[in-house]
Amino acid sequence: xxxxxxxxxxxxxxxxxxxxxFAALTARFRLFAxxxxxxxxxxxxxxxxxLMVVFKKYRAIDFEISFAxxxxxxxxxxxxxxxxxxxxxxxxxxxxxPDASPSALWHPDPTLKRRVVDCMKKIxxxxxxxxxxxxxxxxxxxxxxxxxxxEISQENFYVILxxxxxxxxxxxxTGVIR
Amino acid sequence: xxxxxxxxxxxxxxLYELDLLEPxxxxxxxxxxxxxxxxxxxxxxxxxxxxxxxxxxxLRETVDRIARAHEKEAAARRQPEPARASRKRPWPALVPxxxxxxxxxxILILKPWHVEFRPTQEARAVENRLAxxxxxxxxxPDDSRQWGEIFTNLLITDLAESQFVQVVSSxxxxxxxxxxxxxxxxxxxxxxxxxxxxxxxxxxMLIGAILQETPHIELTTELVAVETxxxxxxxxxxxxxxxxxxxxxxxxxxxxxxxLSLPAAARNEPDPPVADVTTHSAEAYRYYLEGVEFxxxxxxxxxxxxxxxxxxxxxxxxxxxxxxxxxxxxxHLDKAIQYLDRTSRKxxxxxxxxxxxxxxxxxxxxAELQTLLESYPDDKMALHRIGTLYYQQKxxxxxxVYLNRAIDIDPFYKAGYNLLxxxxxxxxxxxxxxxxxxxxxxxxxxxxxxxxxxxxxxxxNGKPREAIASYLAALERKPDFLASxxxxxxxxxxxxxxxxxxxxxxxxxxxxxxxxxxxxRLMLASEYAARGKLRASVRALDSCITLGxxxxxxxxxxxxxxxxxxxxxxxGDMDAALADIMISMNxxxxxxxxxxxxxxxxxAQFLAAAGDISAADSVVDALRLDLEKNEQLLFPxxxxxxxxxxxxxxxxxxxxxxxxxxxxxxxDPAQYLLGRAYLEAGMLSKAVDKFEEQLVSxxxxxxxxxVPWSIKSHYYLGLAYERxxxxxxxxxxxETFLHLWRDADPGIPEIEDARERLTRLRTGT
Numbered sequence: 001x002x003x004x005x006x007x008x009x010x011x012x013x014x015x016x017x018x019x020x021x022f023a024a025l026t027a028r029f030r031l032f033a034x035x036x037x038x039x040x041x042x043x044x045x046x047x048x049x050x051l052m053v054v055f056k057k058y059r060a061i062d063f064e065i066s067f068a069x070x071x072x073x074x075x076x077x078x079x080x081x082x083x084x085x086x087x088x089x090x091x092x093x094x095x096x097x098p099d100a101s102p103s104a105l106w107h108p109d110p111t112l113k114r115r116v117v118d119c120m121k122k123i124x125x126x127x128x129x130x131x132x133x134x135x136x137x138x139x140x141x142x143x144x145x146x147x148x149x150x151e152i153s154q155e156n157f158y159v160i161l162x163x164x165x166x167x168x169x170x171x172x173x174t175g176v177i178r
Numbered sequence: 179x180x181x182x183x184x185x186x187x188x189x190x191x192x193l194y195e196l197d198l199l200e201p202x203x204x205x206x207x208x209x210x211x212x213x214x215x216x217x218x219x220x221x222x223x224x225x226x227x228x229x230x231x232x233x234x235x236x237l238r239e240t241v242d243r244i245a246r247a248h249e250k251e252a253a254a255r256r257q258p259e260p261a262r263a264s265r266k267r268p269w270p271a272l273v274p275x276x277x278x279x280x281x282x283x284x285i286l287i288l289k290p291w292h293v294e295f296r297p298t299q300e301a302r303a304v305e306n307r308l309a310x311x312x313x314x315x316x317x318x319p320d321d322s323r324q325w326g327e328i329f330t331n332l333l334i335t336d337l338a339e340s341q342f343v344q345v346v347s348s349x350x351x352x353x354x355x356x357x358x359x360x361x362x363x364x365x366x367x368x369x370x371x372x373x374x375x376x377x378x379x380x381x382x383m384l385i386g387a388i389l390q391e392t393p394h395i396e397l398t399t400e401l402v403a404v405e406t407x408x409x410x411x412x413x414x415x416x417x418x419x420x421x422x423x424x425x426x427x428x429x430x431x432x433x434x435x436x437x438l439s440l441p442a443a444a445r446n447e448p449d450p451p452v453a454d455v456t457t458h459s460a461e462a463y464r465y466y467l468e469g470v471e472f473x474x475x476x477x478x479x480x481x482x483x484x485x486x487x488x489x490x491x492x493x494x495x496x497x498x499x500x501x502x503x504x505x506x507x508x509x510h511l512d513k514a515i516q517y518l519d520r521t522s523r524k525x526x527x528x529x530x531x532x533x534x535x536x537x538x539x540x541x542x543x544x545a546e547l548q549t550l551l552e553s554y555p556d557d558k559m560a561l562h563r564i565g566t567l568y569y570q571q572k573x574x575x576x577x578x579v580y581l582n583r584a585i586d587i588d589p590f591y592k593a594g595y596n597l598l599x600x601x602x603x604x605x606x607x608x609x610x611x612x613x614x615x616x617x618x619x620x621x622x623x624x625x626x627x628x629x630x631x632x633x634x635x636x637x638x639n640g641k642p643r644e645a646i647a648s649y650l651a652a653l654e655r656k657p658d659f660l661a662s663x664x665x666x667x668x669x670x671x672x673x674x675x676x677x678x679x680x681x682x683x684x685x686x687x688x689x690x691x692x693x694x695x696x697x698x699r700l701m702l703a704s705e706y707a708a709r710g711k712l713r714a715s716v717r718a719l720d721s722c723i724t725l726g727x728x729x730x731x732x733x734x735x736x737x738x739x740x741x742x743x744x745x746x747x748x749x750g751d752m753d754a755a756l757a758d759i760m761i762s763m764n765x766x767x768x769x770x771x772x773x774x775x776x777x778x779x780x781x782a783q784f785l786a787a788a789g790d791i792s793a794a795d796s797v798v799d800a801l802r803l804d805l806e807k808n809e810q811l812l813f814p815x816x817x818x819x820x821x822x823x824x825x826x827x828x829x830x831x832x833x834x835x836x837x838x839x840x841x842x843x844x845x846d847p848a849q850y851l852l853g854r855a856y857l858e859a860g861m862l863s864k865a866v867d868k869f870e871e872q873l874v875s876x877x878x879x880x881x882x883x884x885v886p887w888s889i890k891s892h893y894y895l896g897l898a899y900e901r902x903x904x905x906x907x908x909x910x911x912x913e914t915f916l917h918l919w920r921d922a923d924p925g926i927p928e929i930e931d932a933r934e935r936l937t938r939l940r941t942g943t
Binding site: 002003027032034035069098099108112113117124127131132133134138141143145158161162169172 | 195200213230236244252444875
């Protein structure tokens with residue numbers, strides 16, 4: 001059930017509906033926060049702060065945008081606040097992960113890493129455009145530049161990535177890419 | 179599970195995971211994930227894999243390598259076929275095109291589709307790597323003001339600020355030139371430049387020259403594709419009368435970035451003036467470069483002097499302060515931090531990492547450098563620095579991993595091989611340690627440091643003669659390489675070859691740093707103790723102490739007073755020993771107010787030796803409380819408790835306290851006390867092992883600084899052998915002890931006892 005529907009149910013009352021809403025919201029918040037803040041302890045704190053704000057305000061606000069869009073903005077604001085508060089370099093350094101306690105940083109599971117690396121080797125060797133896409137991405141190129149360099153359309157680009165993702169998923173499950 | 183609620187977003191899934199969406203698209207997609215369980219679950223289930231794809235450097239390197247191989251193959255396919263000498267076609271021209279196509283299709287189906295490339299390190303050209311060659315100064319061929327070198331380095335620093343181009347360091351260029359047989363950093367011709375760029379794995383090289391210095395600076399440059407030799411761009415820059423090397427470096431950086439086919443975002447990235455991230459003083463920069471060159475060769479005194487001159491010209495030069503924090507005084511780090519905003523993007527990581535290391539937060543220090551590596555994955559200095567931090571924490575295996583990564587990136591990386599040799603030695607892998615150090619020697623056979631390091635390896639492995647030969651080889655190359663002078667003096671001292679030792683220590687007195695001079699005075703004073711003339715040693719140490727310390731050696735008097743106290747302990751002059759150990763303790767407390775131990779463990783030991791067990795126990799208990807309160811390691815408490823237990827004639831308790839120190843502090847008087855505790859507890863084989871171990875290493879500074887104990891180790895080893903009924907070995911040890919202290923002060927109880935025992939052993943009574 002999507003968040004907006006859960007929100008509507010919650011508005012009509014009931015603790016169970018509220019719990020369902022916040023469970024779904026927490027899962028999403030956690031996913032986004034961990035993508036943007038690699039320190040898991042800090043990401044958790046951001047999620048908790050954002051949930052608090054939502055909890056305090058969600059009943060009272062008349063939303064002009066969807067509840068989901070509003071909640072997402074609350075989370076984004078918490079992430080921004082985190083970077084502003086934690087940054088001890090100057091503004092040029094905003095992208096640096098400040099005060100990261102290494103034990104709280106994300107560390108990949110070694111077994112998973114090995115499998116992902118093996119599968120990506122197979123996929124990249126078989127799919128030159130996918131390999132080139134990632135390589136260009138690593139160099140800082142955006143989608144438009146990548147499409148131009150590979151001389152492909154955007155639709156074609158989406159298809160290449162979609163297929164590569166399927167291959168990766170299959171490989172992780174079965175060990176083969178086709 | 180239900181399908182996606184809006185298929186417009188479904189096809190963007192992997193772009194989102196790879197962070198390839200524009201910001202507004204990304205926001206829309208994320209809002210979609212609130213509404214669509216299907217897409218949310220897909221992203222959530224792939225979360226760990228996504229993080230790997232986004233952040234893992236090993237995965238990135240694997241993908242990039244394969245992509246480059248594909249590109250190279252594609253480039254090769256695009257090359258026009260070279261003109262061939264005419265020859266008969268194998269098939270007649272009448273074969274239909276369709277049939278030929280069918281044959282080609284069959285070949286494609288049957289033949290494996292991918293071609294595997296394993297490029298050599300030298301052959302691999304990194305997509306966006308640029309090698310900037312030294313700018314020849316045609317206006318002043320001798321480059322007397324070093325404008326060529328200064329400008330080249332400024333340009334490299336400025337270009338390296340970009341996140342879109344990797345710039346080969348000037349040091350790497352110099353190292354490669356050296357291996358090609360060029361000791362001068364000036365590039366003689368285009369051919370050499372190409373070879374250097376290829377060895378560095380660069381895709382482009384920038385070659386330039388200074389045509390004119392006055393009345394305004396004029397430069398010429400060429401940007402060349404390394405693989406093909408094609409000139410991609412050339413320019414002539416004429417500066418205004420107000421332009422200096424710094425402003426011209428800024429202008430040229432802009433031009434070069436435009437000429438390279440960088441992403442559009444490169445035009446919008448911050449590009450501070452290079453003077454703002456280095457120094458505004460050309461003189462300061464010149465001294466800085468000189469200092470870095472000396473530092474790289476381990477010419478520490480010269481490096482220190484150069485960096486000090488740099489800050490004389492510009493007191494806000496953060497990186498000069500950074501190096502001085504290593505070479506002179508850790509307080510320079512405060513200055514480096516103060517002027518942090520005047521450093522390049524990369525250099526900030528180094529400084530902040532060093533601050534964390536100084537605060538004792540190694541994990542944070544490493545984390546800073548690992549963050550640097552995300553943007554600069556080939557930065558071998560960062561890898562080396564991480565290796566160093568792990569080495570200092572005695573995590574030698576981790577150190578070896580990072581150092582090997584550094585030399586994988588740069589097989590000419592001297593500093594990498596140097597520390598790697600030490601790290602391998604620490605894990606007992608002498609074979610690899612010698613491989614690493616010999617590789618270092620191969621790279622720079624005329625520099626002294628590799629021989630000095632090899633000397634250290636030999637010394638640490640009980641090969642004093644080989645160590646001496648290596649140190650002498652270092653001194654042949656640079657007679658004032660004082661690190662080797664000091665170590666040579668130490669080895670001669672430990673071998674009891676005092677005349678040769680004295681010669682080295684007098685060299686240190688003549689030309690050493692204040693710390694080295696202090697050490698030389700100590701060693702010359704300690705020579706008395708080594709001969710058993712303990713009272714003369716105390717008088718000589720008094721002279722050293724009254725000379726006082728300089729600001730750089732402010733702790734030296736406390737250290738010297740402690741040594742003197744230990745000699746007074748050996749004499750049995752307990753009043754003097756206690757008085758001096760207390761002075762030493764209080765001095766240390768003044769200098770290091772944050773140290774909760776401040777050498778109290780020795781005070782406790784001395785109180786117990788003087789018979790005041792109750793006072794000793796009080797000091798031990800207070801020490802433990804203070805260490806625990808400050809969350810410090812308990813090593814000083816363990817030492818103190820062990821030493822006091824030994825005086826209480828409770829060797830088993832002493833062993834309990836001292837054994838945990840074995841791994842933590844291998845070069846420490848605790849080992850000596852442990853040996854004595856084993857002996858008193860009747861654990862004879864352990865006692866033998868412990869004293870043998872203490873005597874075999876010629877690299878342990880404690881044996882130099884606790885001279886009476888190091889000599890008495892022979893005596894205690896003799897006791898251990900005697901009780902083990904190895905009479906010959908026991909006699910040999912007593913003889914050694916008595917020979918060493920043949921001119922000793924009268925009344926030393928161990929000497930009398932050793933004589934009696936030796937007589938009994940020889941006569942069989």
